[in-house]
Amino acid sequence: MNTKMIKQIKNILITAVCGACGLVVVACQDNFLDVVPTDRVSDASILSDSVLFEAYVINRYMGTRLTDKEAEGTLPGFGRGFEYAMWSSLTDESIYNNDDNTWVIQRGQLAPENTGIAGTLWGRSYRSIREINYALANVDKVPMSQGKKDRLKGELQFLRAFRYHDLIRNYGKVVLLGDKVYELGDDLTSQDLFNRSEIKSGIEYVVAQLDEASALLPRDNDNGSWKLGRATKGAAMALKARLLLYGASPLYNAATWAQAAAASKAVMDLNKYSLYTGGYGKIFTVTDHSEIIFGRLYAQGARHVCLEIANGPNSYNAWGGNVPVQNLVNDYEMMDGTKITETGTSYNPQDPYKGRDPRFYETILYNGATYRGSTIQTFTPGGKDSKDGPSNWNTSKTGYYLKKFMNDALPIDNPWDIAGTQTWIYFRYAEILLNYAEAQNEAVGPDASVYAAINAVRQRPGVMMPVLKAGLTQAQMRTKIRNERRIELAFEEHRFYDVRRWKIANETENAPANGIEIGKSGTAFTYKVKEALTGKAFTEKQYWLPIPRAEIQASNNKLEQNPGY
Template structure:
């Protein structure tokens, strides 16, 4: 399948003339009605311009740093303060409040009727794609900030100073847009990265899931299943391939952000590698994530008596090693040579270890590095200019959403178990123990864990720990983010034959040697704050409570 030609995006933007900067981020581009909107080619060019920035691969990869599953070491990158709860209006972290793409979509919808199409179905499909893009942008902002303005293409800064709509009203707008335009979309995408019915249904599915609309979430998941377009990559090799250049046309991928060298590249990949491989360790997994993976038996580490905390990587769910490079693991280093990953020892073979956790700012502070999207490093000719395409939606999410929604509606059933088992068994994990997980509450625990480890590093964890509630009615985030974030101290036997036991962890290490940071999460952190500069531009935009 072809991918969207982002060279066209540059062509489309080249047609654009500047306009005033207001609201928050007004696009400094807009097609001039006098010089374009004449032909179908003009419309296609502007459509690709709407795709440019509809989602950010970097934001997807960084977002788990706002959860218990990942850590960002550099405050200036904008995600560390989400993880430790120190965001304020003056220091709001990364900014997701951006109307550039929405303005482009509005401009497209305002002008598309000027163009005569040979086939009315083509026109309807293009309009539907743009409406879906716009709805997705609103969904993302609405979830993160809790109610945002629904805007027109205002002609002045004063007109653009509009108040927020309620979160519920923005939801209604998003849901109506998606429900109305999905039938007009192509059943299958015309190119890789284009929105078709499956992608629109996936957005609607996720939005419903996040807000606990179980019936809709299940219905949209079933509609995707009924398209018969998607399927799981099988085996551990298939799971790994999903996050490699070689897997970008996988039938499991419903929609991904498109990057292509040299036109539009993703440099965040370079920031993720460890110090010894020329990276910054900007985004690293945590040991809270490691502890979430089950043993190969299907038991948790608390349940399985064979679990040894001095060798925590032994006999674990294969997705641990497929997702994370842990101390003692075999990996391909930046020079293309297979090596043993060592972040625990200050020196290796008599020389200083540049990957030692406190050896440099660019060394992983948790001692862990992602495998997803990074391995093998040899797939990239330049780690700072990659064509990695972070996944937004994939079929495993459809199956687990169906299972979660049905469990919340009706409790365990053979079909709920079947959906979960499809995801587990494709990497060799045992089927769900139906005798053990025989109530909605018990099965909920497993679904939460399964979703966590399946999508680790893919940007979904923050939303999950906000929407999931503990027995006392509090957000799960209030439990898992009010903690000491710690590394593990120990040593690696570089000559050891078993990669899972080369690392030996010192379980009696001093607390000060393990501490990375003290994290905090308050109820106000459910929503991100608007930065003061945004509030200054729009005095009618009310700040979120608590900031």
């Protein structure tokens, strides 16, 4: 959220008119002491003032805080970026050191009554959809130019599409409300309000909405940049490309790989975006650059979760939150392109962090890594970032700490209102290239364009991994592409959905969540794999999240629960 938007929102407090929680409309207290609230703006005021109405639209980029530890000062966005526990800690990328309602999911104990950190997606999404429908139903009443109305309509359709995409990728079948704005006087008992459409119908509806949004949205945001953090044509097209990729995947089986490839190619053909060449780590700390298609911007002076203290090592007086697991570390290739397990690899188990893919060093803090003028020490005895160090209640259970997203120029000590200001990227160009490579490989096999897309990601300045060898079969290329997504997009809220849509979560999420124990004797180190989180488990039903029990009950049991729950 940029400074202009923050000031606008601070000056104009807007709430949804008779907002919905989930699919159930709750009453507005219109007659409460017959007092008009002073912290709200009436719907009549919103619809008669173009500035107020645009501020209402801007607010739809955010959501309501529905549970503890969601956001810090600023409201939640679309994903869980900038929260304490990241979505990565529900996968084989990391564990959250002190649980934060993640272990119940990692251990396969997810239930409609116990959804951990994954329980707010249904309610927040449908509340947001109703708020957006209200705006779309009334935008033509607002005194403003037709051009401004068209842009706002495009933004609203994009925002609604994003909410539906979030529902589809988490729950599968969803209730499609169309443009209806449900009011208290409506029949809220009709089964039509709770019928869940098939996944294919849901994806087709959202794709159509995104096509309409693309036609209305500008190619660039104001002044030829995308600094406002608001939707553009490219953002709508990127969301379409992602959703069709999901739709073509085995879990969904609701679109074709050719459709998915064409959607990604359309984004590439805009010739607007390019891979950032200033170093892999800086992709996530430089506020604005050519790889960002759509992101959420933050400003200093506004309270939000400070990534540096939330995830840093214990000797730096940080909290060691989302700690990478050995499973992910093992999947980083060597600089020569070999896997650490294959014959002829250059990997040395006595020096395991030497000569790895450069993205490893920008993503994970490991024993011996240079960090903020010091060196990470996770060894025992005596390592300052081990249980023998200060603030040892924050010691990583895996032996690793997260480096990706962290800005070393921002403070760890007393970071409030200063740190954690990095742009959270929802879509970036590398994802589009990898989306294209996967879809095109599945549609026609590993042709030259597949190699070109994946090699562009591997060969960017600052990474420069070897190009893939020629002559790969479709299956071999599939394996390479999946690993490339794992490495390039680590911790960016993709892995949770990737292993599910590929239907391999029964393998990846049933593997132990491992860490490393490093012993030191003199100058020599020993390395022993350990289980960092016990009880890791995944069952078939967990390919989709359960709809919270409260939502089922609120529908008078008319809302169908996902299978197995």
